[in-house]
Amino acid sequence: MITFHQVTKRYNSLTAVNNFSLSIAEKEVFGLLGPNGAGKTTLIRILTTLTRPDSGSVLLQGQDMSRELVKAKGQIGVVLQHINLDGELTVWENLELHGRLHKVPTGKRKERIAALLDFCELTERAGERAAVLSGGLKRRLMLARALLHRPSVLLLDEPTVGLDPQARRNIWDLVRKLNYQGLTVFLTTHYIEEAEALCSRVGLINRGELIALGTPGELKENIGKIAVEHLYNGKNSYHFFSNREEATPFVEQMTGKVTIRAVNLEDVFMQLTNRKVGEH
Ligand SMILES: Nc1ncnc2c1ncn2[C@@H]1O[C@H](COP(=O)(O)OP(=O)(O)OP(=O)(O)O)[C@@H](O)[C@H]1O
Numbered sequence: 001m002i003t004f005h006q007v008t009k010r011y012n013s014l015t016a017v018n019n020f021s022l023s024i025a026e027k028e029v030f031g032l033l034g035p036n037g038a039g040k041t042t043l044i045r046i047l048t049t050l051t052r053p054d055s056g057s058v059l060l061q062g063q064d065m066s067r068e069l070v071k072a073k074g075q076i077g078v079v080l081q082h083i084n085l086d087g088e089l090t091v092w093e094n095l096e097l098h099g100r101l102h103k104v105p106t107g108k109r110k111e112r113i114a115a116l117l118d119f120c121e122l123t124e125r126a127g128e129r130a131a132v133l134s135g136g137l138k139r140r141l142m143l144a145r146a147l148l149h150r151p152s153v154l155l156l157d158e159p160t161v162g163l164d165p166q167a168r169r170n171i172w173d174l175v176r177k178l179n180y181q182g183l184t185v186f187l188t189t190h191y192i193e194e195a196e197a198l199c200s201r202v203g204l205i206n207r208g209e210l211i212a213l214g215t216p217g218e219l220k221e222n223i224g225k226i227a228v229e230h231l232y233n234g235k236n237s238y239h240f241f242s243n244r245e246e247a248t249p250f251v252e253q254m255t256g257k258v259t260i261r262a263v264n265l266e267d268v269f270m271q272l273t274n275r276k277v278g279e280h
């Protein structure tokens with residue numbers, strides 16, 4: 001469905017994406033995790049055709065995106081990292097504008113806008129200026145807008161950043177429903193729970209390179225099942241074990257504060273990079 005083949009993107013001396021290869025299957029929910037500046041947004045921008053790679057190719061349903069720009073744009077819906085609604089236009093007008101830009105015929109446009117407002121629970125806010133919506137509602141409006149031209153691939157760049165837990169879950173539910181209806185979803189996130197809750201497969205990216213790839217379960221199993229966090233003299237250290245029985249004797253001889261918990265994707269990332277997902 002989506003294939004990155006040895007994609008490299010440089011900004012002067014900085015290599016934002018480095019020889020990146022990845023295939024995403026149709027109807028998959030794929031999550032890309034990585035620290036600030038890792039290259040996630042650059043990859044999303046390449047998929048939206050906003051940015052061109054310096055080398056390598058991107059295939060969308062087997063077709064080279066650089067040769068089929070217009071077609072590719074129609075197949076892709078995107079919710080960018082930063083809010084990019086027109087604040088002075090109403091909720092409805094924001095959707096109307098997008099529909100016109102994508103040449104959705106008038107009758108269909110009205111019908112789809114009404115259906116998407118309903119889907120994203122925004123019907124009651126249709127006449128309000130986008131600027132007055134809360135952060136969560138703005139994200140939902142951006143999602144509705146991304147879906148208006150009926151894309152087959154949905155790109156979500158940190159779709160729930162800054163949202164409260166309920167608003168975040170609300171977006172997750174919408175993403176699940178869309179995927180159930182057949183949409184392929186490619187998302188980036190700093191939230192480990194988000195990747196674990198939504199994604200069938202996860203890629204870890206660091207300094208423009210894909211450093212791990214697999215289901216959340218597979219990635220975690222590589223380091224173990226049980227994590228022991230040890231706080232001693234103000235310093236946290238992490239230790240991993242394949243089961244609780246193995247962890248117990250280790251924990252018993254420790255002083256300081258000890259936490260025993262299940263391994264998560266953050267641990268995998270830290271093991272591979274020595275830093276946390278959101279860290280520079
Ligand atoms: N237009 C640009 N000009 C110069 N450098 C850029 C440009 N866009 C991105 N970069 C650089 O490329 C690198 C990758 O940036 P990118 O936005 O893809 O990271 P990211 O993984 O999305 O980070 P974040 O989690 O902070 O959103 C960064 O070092 C960034 O500063």
Ligand SMILES: [Mg+2]
Binds near residue numbers: 041081157
């Ligand atoms: Mg980004």
